[in-house]
Amino acid sequence: MHVPRLECFDPCNMPAVTDEHRQLQAALQRFVDQEISPNVAQWDEDETFPRELYRKAAAVGLLGLGYPEQYGGTPCDSLSRMIATLELCRAGSGGVNASLNSYTIMITPLLLAGSEEIKQSIVTRILAGEAIGALAITEPSGGSDVAQLRTRAERVSGGWKLNGSKIYITSGMRADHYLVAARTGGPGAAGVSLFLVDRDWQGFSRSPLKKTGWWSSDTAALYFDDVFVPDARMIGEENGGFRLIMNNFNGERLSMACGAMGFAMVCAEEALAWARERETFGSKLIGHQVVRHKIVGMIDAILPLKAWLAQLAQRIDAGEKPVAEIALAKSAAARVMRDCADQATQILGGAGFMRGGRVERIYRDVKVMMIGGGSEEIMYELAARQLRLG
Ligand SMILES: Cc1cc2nc3c(=O)[nH]c(=O)nc-3n(C[C@H](O)[C@H](O)[C@H](O)COP(=O)(O)OP(=O)(O)OC[C@H]3O[C@@H](n4cnc5c(N)ncnc54)[C@H](O)[C@@H]3O)c2cc1C
Missing domain, CATH: 1.10.540.10 (Acyl-CoA dehydrogenase/oxidase, N-terminal domain)
Known part of the structure; x- marks a missing residue:
């Protein structure tokens, strides 16, 4: 088609x-x-x-x-x-x-x-595409509350000794370099540092994880067992990692918002193409008002998002940091993707439930967009704080 x-x-x-x-x-x-x-x-x-x-x-x-x-x-x-x-x-x-x-x-x-x-x-x-990089923040004990992470780095002669584990890490199996967050100081955000770890360092191992969606992406649990990290591989200042992590999230969230919108667009386009070809009760699907309106509903949800994201992109280029709006846009885009994936699957009927099509993959992939990079609840909490709501 x-x-x-x-x-x-x-x-x-x-x-x-x-x-x-x-x-x-x-x-x-x-x-x-x-x-x-x-x-x-x-x-x-x-x-x-x-x-x-x-x-x-x-x-x-x-x-x-x-x-x-x-x-x-x-x-x-x-x-x-x-x-x-x-x-x-x-x-x-x-x-x-x-x-x-x-x-x-x-x-x-x-x-x-x-x-x-x-x-x-x-x-x-x-x-240059010659090496693969991964970011390792989330731990089995929790991902939303980054400031409570437990992986520890203890000072030793010439560097640090890393112990702990990470989970749900994208490119976790085959990355060459991992940026790992670990506790070097006291409790909370002020005790976190970042380290750049290579895949073949002694004491570093990984195991793959199976997922609902994103099948072609490798996702892994990482284990650090007395991994020696030389001083030169501490990124930023000792105990200064949290700020770098938070700063990083804005770009990730805007990119996830654009991605969710891109997948929502694919759903709308696939549903439209299918509805123009498929016939039921003597008419193309698109001839049935209910179906036509479902597709219009998708477009209606996507277009304001497109304008909002384009505006955010321009404001970022102008030097602004609209943290609350990026967080809200990420959540809104994931919801639009979810709704479009649902409606498009419905319009495709049984074909939408068969493996191998774009809509079927997007339907499976949608949930992670509401969890990864900061869940919807955490995005709302961040927006509430940034907007000084109370
Ligand atoms: C496929 C995949 C790939 C990923 N890739 C990476 C990666 O490359 N690197 C990395 O570091 N992490 C990665 N993550 C982890 C991801 O960032 C975390 O899953 C996410 O931050 C949520 O953390 P958690 O799963 O521990 O849930 P938790 O923090 O345990 O939260 C569980 C639920 O409780 C809610 N919740 C938590 N606190 C509150 C609160 N105060 N108020 C209301 N609700 C709350 C959350 O929103 C969530 O719904 C990935 C996850 C997945 C699924």
């Missing part, structure tokens, strides 16, 4: 868009059509995708987008990143998006607080 893009969903139909944005979109569309879309159903069944995809994504400029030139990146505005996310979403695979992008949630602290040596070697290799 050919599924055309709805013109009103195109991020390149906005006033601020330039020729460069359109060229980026065309290049990424080709990349996704050729390298990702034909393979995603099989990758989901395989619960992985080829490592080679990182190099290919780097070659087309995707991995370096928004990062400094001296480390192989291509600086760009937030709208370019939004366009890139939406193009990647068209493959309808949250698993590919999550694993391919796991470096984005660990690389900003490296750029802000890592040594030049780390940037030249590790950041450059990650942006």
Whole structure:
């Protein structure tokens, strides 16, 4: 079934868009059509995708987008990143998006607080698709309350000894470098530091986890058993890790919001294409007002979100930090994705429940968008505090 893009969903139909944005979109569309879309159903069944995809994504400029030139990146505005996310979403695979992008949630602290040596070697290799990065914050004892994390780093001669465990870590099995949060001081946020750990260091092991969705993304539990971390691999100041983690969340949440919107768009487009082909009771599905209105309802939910996210992108580029709105946009986008996945599956009928299609994957993938990167409840609490509601 050919599924055309709805013109009103195109991020390149906005006033601020330039020729460069359109060229980026065309290049990424080709990349996704050729390298990702034909393979995603099989990758989901395989619960992985080829490592080679990182190099290919780097070659087309995707991995370096928004990062400094001296480390192989291509600086760009937030709208370019939004366009890139939406193009990647068209493959309808949250698993590919999550694993391919796991470096984005660990690389900003490296750029802000890592040594030049780390940037030249590790950041450059990650942006070139030659190494994979993962961020390890969440622990079996809890993920929302980051300030209570229990993994400990004790000072030893020349560095630190790391003990503890992490859970639900994206790219956890096959990453080469892990940015790990650990307690170096007293209780609470003021006692947390960040360390950059390599996969082959003694005492570091991992085990894979099975999930409801995101099958092609590898997710793992990590175990640190007296892992020696040299001083040079502490990122930022001792006990200064919490601020770096929190700062990082804004980018992750905006990107997740764009991703959720991209998947909602796919659901609306698939449902429309199906409704235009499928016939019941002597009429195409789209001829039944109830079905037509369900699709309009999806578009109606997506378009205000698109305007809001584009506006947030512009404000971030102008130097603002709209933390509360980013948190709310992330929650709103996940709800729109959930509703669109539900309605699109309904319109596809039995076909929507069969494995291998984009809508079926998105339906399975939706829940993690309401949990990962800060759950809906935590986003509301953050917004309440930021907006000084009481
Ligand atoms: C597929 C997947 C990939 C992930 N990838 C990563 C990764 O790469 N790196 C990483 O560090 N983490 C990762 N995570 C972890 C994710 O960030 C956490 O799952 C999330 O932060 C929630 O933490 P938790 O699961 O421990 O739930 P908990 O913190 O135990 O919360 C459980 C429930 O209680 C609610 N809750 C908690 N506190 C409150 C409160 N004060 N008021 C109201 N409700 C509350 C939460 O919203 C949630 O619904 C991933 C998770 C998944 C599922």
